Amino acid sequence: MTPRIRTAGALAGAAALALTLAAPAAARPGPEEVRFATFNASLNRATEGQLEQDLSTGDNEQARNVAETIQRVDPDVVLVNEFDYSRKAARLFRDNYLAVGQRGADPVDYPYHYIAPSNTGVPSGHDLNNDGIVGGGDDAYGFGLFPGQYGMVVYSKYPIDTRKVRTFQQLTWQSMPGNRMPTDYYSPAEQRDLRLSSKSHWDLPIRIGRQTVHLLASHPTPPTFDGPEDRNGRRNADEIRLWADYVSGGRDARWIRDDEGRRGGLPRGASFVIAGDQNADPDDGDSTDCEHRDCATTWGLTLAYDRPCGCPRVDVSAPGGGVHQAAGRVGSDLIGA
Numbered sequence: 001m002t003p004r005i006r007t008a009g010a011l012a013g014a015a016a017l018a019l020t021l022a023a024p025a026a027a028r029p030g031p032e033e034v035r036f037a038t039f040n041a042s043l044n045r046a047t048e049g050q051l052e053q054d055l056s057t058g059d060n061e062q063a064r065n066v067a068e069t070i071q072r073v074d075p076d077v078v079l080v081n082e083f084d085y086s087r088k089a090a091r092l093f094r095d096n097y098l099a100v101g102q103r104g105a106d107p108v109d110y111p112y113h114y115i116a117p118s119n120t121g122v123p124s125g126h127d128l129n130n131d132g133i134v135g136g137g138d139d140a141y142g143f144g145l146f147p148g149q150y151g152m153v154v155y156s157k158y159p160i161d162t163r164k165v166r167t168f169q170q171l172t173w174q175s176m177p178g179n180r181m182p183t184d185y186y187s188p189a190e191q192r193d194l195r196l197s198s199k200s201h202w203d204l205p206i207r208i209g210r211q212t213v214h215l216l217a218s219h220p221t222p223p224t225f226d227g228p229e230d231r232n233g234r235r236n237a238d239e240i241r242l243w244a245d246y247v248s249g250g251r252d253a254r255w256i257r258d259d260e261g262r263r264g265g266l267p268r269g270a271s272f273v274i275a276g277d278q279n280a281d282p283d284d285g286d287s288t289d290c291e292h293r294d295c296a297t298t299w300g301l302t303l304a305y306d307r308p309c310g311c312p313r314v315d316v317s318a319p320g321g322g323v324h325q326a327a328g329r330v331g332s333d334l335i336g337a
Contacts, residue, residue: 034158034208036215037075038275041066043083043093048146051084055092058100063093068102070155077156077206079275081219083115085148090115094155110155116167118151118199120144126190142198142221152219152276154204161205161212166258168201173238176245177255180234198235201242203258203266214272216243222279236280243274 043066045051054060070078083089090113101107121137121144129138137143144150154160173181173196183191198221205212220239226232245252246265253265266272 032209034077034213035073035075036077036079036273036275037070037073038079038081038217038277039066039070040081040219040277041083043080044150045084046145048084048149049086051089052086052092055089055096058096060097063097064102067093067097067100068105070098071102071105071108074106074108076158077154077215077273078110079152079154079215079217081152081277082150083153085115085118085151087115090153093153098155110157112156112158112160113153114156114160114162114165114202114204115151115153116200116202117169118142118144118148119169119195119197120151120199121147121149124190124193126187126193128186128190128194130185141195143225150219151199152202152217154202154215154217156206159207161207164205166203166260166262168197168242168256168258169195170259171196171201171242171257173235175255175257176238176242179238181238182229182231182234185229185231196235196242197239201239203246211271214266214270216246216272216274218243218276218278220276220279236278240278240280247272247274 043051043063045054055063058064066080070080083093094110094113099107099109119141122141123135124139124141125134127134127139131138133139137145142150172192173179173194174191176196179196181191181194186194197218199219202215202217204215204217206215218239220236221232223230223233223236242256246256249265249268254263256265257263
């Protein structure tokens with residue numbers, strides 16, 4: 001049976017999806033429902049190492065609030081955005097907060113988690129904001145005051161096939177065919193070196209019984225904090241387009257190269273969930289409209305009906321963006337949280 005994705009609800013910024021998978025013949029009868037969620041938790045700090053310190057005990061109020069929200073939604077797989085990169089902090093949040101019931105909520109056990117470096121705060125060596133000074137958050141590959149600030153982490157009740165994880169932290173923006181980089185703003189050296197992902201893009205294969213679902217996680221740059229060149233708006237659009245090309249596969253994905261040197265996109269017929277704070281709206285805000293609308297259309301076609309490739313069907317059962325919901329544009333509601 002083809003996986004079936006539907007929106008399952010939202011709570012305090014956490015958007016959840018339920019994925020119904022066919023159970024193996026030897027397993028219990030009936031489908032198995034798996035819940036995916038993404039939560040922009042703002043568990044970022046102004047200085048490196050502060051998050052580890054805050055999570056070292058179980059009494060940080062913000063972390064308790066985040067954990068309680070996750071516990072009450074109780075997703076099987078959750079992507080937490082804006083979580084400073086630290087393997088220790090990822091373990092501390094799991095052990096001291098998620099595994100401890102918060103304010104009457106039941107604890108939640110995540111035996112598996114994944115965290116990896118982010119481009120935020122990593123010095124580029126270039127004057128990317130053209131202020132005449134090299135250094136600082138604006139001149140990093142992604143805005144940040146130290147490497148890994150505003151990163152992300154995934155917690156899962158199901159095994160993550162770490163041998164087959166693909167990351168795209170180092171993929172250059174220039175390598176994308178037809179990219180929207182403002183070449184009259186960046187120098188040739190900057191164009192050569194600038195990375196596409198402002199944090200990173202991850203393809204995490206989640207093993208659910210005999211099936212695999214690819215969690216495609218990202219957190220594109222906000223399409224603002226720039227000037228008339230619209231460098232962040234253009235980058236946001238192309239960060240979103242990366243997933244559109246990746247799930248399309250074939251010729252559209254030939255240009256994509258992961259951090260291990262492997263090329264191409266998802267295998268034909270692979271099941272996937274796109275998760276993350278995309279910082280984009282095709283009708284409101286500062287998004288670069290045309291490219292984002294193209295991606296929304298691509299994802300809508302990919303998710304809205306069963307195709308020969310075995311892609312999932314969408315059943316919208318909870319409100320997303322008001323404009324999209326009113327218009328019945330189901331694909332757009334699944335682009336971000």
